[in-house]
Amino acid sequence: MNHGVIRAVRDLVIIVVFDEDFPDIHEVVMVEELETPLLVDSLQPGNQAVCLNINSDRRLQKGMRVKRTGRSIEIPVGEELIGRVIDATGMPLDGKAVVADASGGKRNIFQPPAATEGFGAVAPEILETGIKVMDFFAPFVKGRKIGIVGGAGVGKTVLTMEMIHNIAMSGTGLSFFTGIGERIREGHELYETLQERDLLKNTCMFFAQMNENPVRRSLIGFSSVTLAEYFRDEQHKDILFFADNMYRYIQAKNEVATMLGQVPSEGGYEPTIFSDVKTLQDRLTSNDKGSITAVQTIYVPADDVSDPAVQTIQHELDSVIILSRAVAEQGIRPAVDLLHTTSSLLTPEIVGERHYLLSVQVQALLQKYEQLKPIIAIIGENELSPTDRADYAKAKKLINYFSQDMFVMEELNGRKGEFVKRDDMLKGVEEIIV
Numbered sequence: 222m223n224h225g226v227i228r229a230v231r232d233l234v235i236i237v238v239f240d241e242d243f244p245d246i247h248e249v250v251m252v253e254e255l256e257t258p259l260l261v262d263s264l265q266p267g268n269q270a271v272c273l274n275i276n277s278d279r280r281l282q283k284g285m286r287v288k289r290t291g292r293s294i295e296i297p298v299g300e301e302l303i304g305r306v307i308d309a310t311g312m313p314l315d316g317k318a319v320v321a322d323a324s325g326g327k328r329n330i331f332q333p334p335a336a337t338e339g340f341g342a343v344a345p346e347i348l349e350t351g352i353k354v355m356d357f358f359a360p361f362v363k364g365r366k367i368g369i370v371g372g373a374g375v376g377k378t379v380l381t382m383e384m385i386h387n388i389a390m391s392g393t394g395l396s397f398f399t400g401i402g403e404r405i406r407e408g409h410e411l412y413e414t415l416q417e418r419d420l421l422k423n424t425c426m427f428f429a430q431m432n433e434n435p436v437r438r439s440l441i442g443f444s445s446v447t448l449a450e451y452f453r454d455e456q457h458k459d460i461l462f463f464a465d466n467m468y469r470y471i472q473a474k475n476e477v478a479t480m481l482g483q484v485p486s487e488g489g490y491e492p493t494i495f496s497d498v499k500t501l502q503d504r505l506t507s508n509d510k511g512s513i514t515a516v517q518t519i520y521v522p523a524d525d526v527s528d529p530a531v532q533t534i535q536h537e538l539d540s541v542i543i544l545s546r547a548v549a550e551q552g553i554r555p556a557v558d559l560l561h562t563t564s565s566l567l568t569p570e571i572v573g574e575r576h577y578l579l580s581v582q583v584q585a586l587l588q589k590y591e592q593l594k595p596i597i598a599i600i601g602e603n604e605l606s607p608t609d610r611a612d613y614a615k616a617k618k619l620i621n622y623f624s625q626d627m628f629v630m631e632e633l634n635g636r637k638g639e640f641v642k643r644d645d646m647l648k649g650v651e652e653i654i655v
Contacts, residue, residue, distance in 0.1 A: 223289040225250070225270065230281050233274040233436055234480045235259050237287045244270055247293045247331045252278075253286045258310075260294065260436065262481065271481065273436045275310065294330050296444050297323035298451035303395070304421040306412060307448075309429050309440040315412075325451050330443040334504045335454060345571045348461075348514065351387040351640035352380070354557045354623040357580065357650065359540035359564040360572050363459065364507035366515045368467075368535060370526065371544030371556070377518040378407050380544070380555050381465050382414065382629045384516060387640055389420040394459035394514075395452055396420075399445040400428040402438045402469025414629055425449075431469075435480075438473035446504045446513075453511035460513045462505060468520040471498065471530045488529035495533060502537040540564035553624045559587050579650050583619060586654065590616030618653045 225239035237250065237259070244250055248261045250272060257280070259272035274281065275294075296311030297320040306315040311327075313319055346363040350356055359367055361384075369377050389396050400408045408428050415421050425448060429441035442464060452458040464470075471494060478491030486492045505515040519534050524546060535541055542562050549556035569577040593605065593613050602610060628638030641649075 223291075224253075225287040225289075227252070227281060227283055227285045227287060228269070230283060232480050233277065233434060233477075234262075235272040235274055235281060237270045237272055238268050239270060240268060242289065243268065244289050245293075249275075249290050249292060249294060250287050251290055252281060253288055255280055255285070257281065259287065262477075273477065274434075275436055275440075277434045292329070294440065294444070295327040296330060296447055297321075298325035298328050298448050299323035300456075302425050302448055304424065306426040306428060307444070308427070309433075309437045309444045311444065314428055325455060328447050328451060330440065330447045332447065332450075334506060335450060335508060345566075347572065347643070348388065349643050350384050351642070352383060352555070353625055353641050353646045353649070354555060354559070354562075355380075355384075355542065356641075356643050356646055357576075357583075357623070358557070358559060358562045358567070359542050360566050360576075361514070361516075362539070362566050362571060363514050364512035365539040365566060366502070366505060366517065366537060367540045367542065368517050368519050368538040369542045369544065370519045370521055370531065370535070372521045372524040372546055375544040375546055375549045375556050376554060377520070377544060378403065378465055379627060379629060380542075381463055381516060381518055382411055383627045383638075385411070385424070385461075385463055386414065386418065386420065386628050388461055389415070389418075389423050394423075394461050396424045397445055397449050397460060397462045398424060398426045399442055399462070399464045400426075400430055401441055401464060401466055402429065402431050402433075402473055403466050405430045405432055407465075435473040435476035439470060439477055442470055442501050443504075446501070449513055450504065453508070453513055457511050459511055462513050462515045464515065464517045466520050467498075467517045467534050468522075468530060470501065471534070486529075490530055494530065498533050498537065502534075539566050553620065554627070554630075555625065557623065559620065559623065560584070560591065576647060579647060579654070582654055583650060586612055586616045586619060589613070590620075615654055619650070622649060622653060 223242045225237040228238045229236040244261045249258050257278040258275050260275055261270050262273050263271045301320045301323050308314050348361045350361050369380055371377050385396055415424055427441050427445035429437045449460045449462055453460055474497050475491045483492055505513050521531055522528055543558040544556050545558035567580055589612050626636040626638050631638050
């Protein structure tokens with residue numbers, strides 16, 4: 222027998238009892254009467270399977286029969302998915318037909334990460350974003366991970382959209398955009414922007430926005446990376462993987478943990494926060510077949526960068542771009558905190574001696590600028606020594622130099638966007654500090 226019976230319904234958590242032939246973790250079981258899929262989350266004593274109601278079906282009742290399917294959540298993979306908008310279960314959100322017979326068949330979204338041999342031997346390759354502040358302080362290196370960290374409304378999504386636009390325009394690789402728990406409006410605007418500029422032909426989009434239940438929001442990252450892995454391993458493509466927002470992934474897992482009655486860890490997050498983040502991050506890797514370069518936005522609750530969830534995600538990243546509300550209030554866009562933005566990739570071996578030495582000089586000037594600001598507030602700029610005055614002026618010029626108009630904001634502010642080549646950006650910095 223491969224049947225069970227619903228014994229309890231607690232919001233999205235469904236307790237199913239199987240007398241024998243128990244399902245596996247992550248298996249999809251089906252409520253026979255309604256054809257409603259449930260995802261097995263864990264197995265408990267007393268022959269109980271704790272399941273999650275993927276589709277928020279409110280018709281479920283105690284006593285309904287449930288049957289095993291022997292498979293997990295599977296999404297179609299193949300070139301037919303390029304230019305499409307898909308949900309966590311592989312169903313279309315763009316009003317177009319369901320992808321029934323994808324060239325790559327279907328894949329389980331919970332498959333373990335592939336081996337990463339061979340990629341470490343490849344020489345680092347810098348990808349130009351055309352955004353001065355990013356190319357200088359947090360170089361975009363193929364196969365690595367970058368985080369854009371900031372509170373609400375400081376420009377995380379705009380910066381991500383600009384990167385998608387600039388990199389898709391260059392036609393290098395295949396772009397993935399994964400919307401996790403963000404505003405529906407933002408996803409719609411991104412889709413419209415890419416469609417208008419004929420960039421959908423290089424993009425795959427996955428969405429589980431804030432209108433979706435936490436189960437679907439927690440799964441969308443796995444669905445998206447499953448298709449990315451297919452293109453990396455089978456088609457040998459280089460993938461640019463954008464996730465907006467990784468904090469919402471943790472938030473979704475937290476909501477599910479609360480429904481399951483799990484005792485939260487320190488900071489109020491789900492007890493498995495570290496393993497949950499690691500499970501997803503470990504699949505955003507590269508190997509000798511292709512690369513996945515990940516850009517992840519991270520919402521900072523109450524502008525507190527020390528939040529345990531934010532810290533957990535940051536530990537997985539090679540570069541961390543900090544967006545600051547104080548910088549945004551000065552009218553500088555993108556509102557990057559130049560002093561607190563860090564990158565382990567800013568080394569002579571990766572960016573070259575010229576770029577590295579310039580970054581050291583720029584950081585020294587910015588540090589001095591911060592030290593001089595309170596002094597100037599008291600005695601005025603004219604009382605500084607000529608050297609200090611010159612360094613202060615250079616730092617102000619640098620801060621203004623790293624502000625930039627965005628292509629994706631042209632229609633809103635009327636200012637034409639600009640793409641600055643890396644070499645031109647380095648020349649511009651040299652002209653200021655020499």
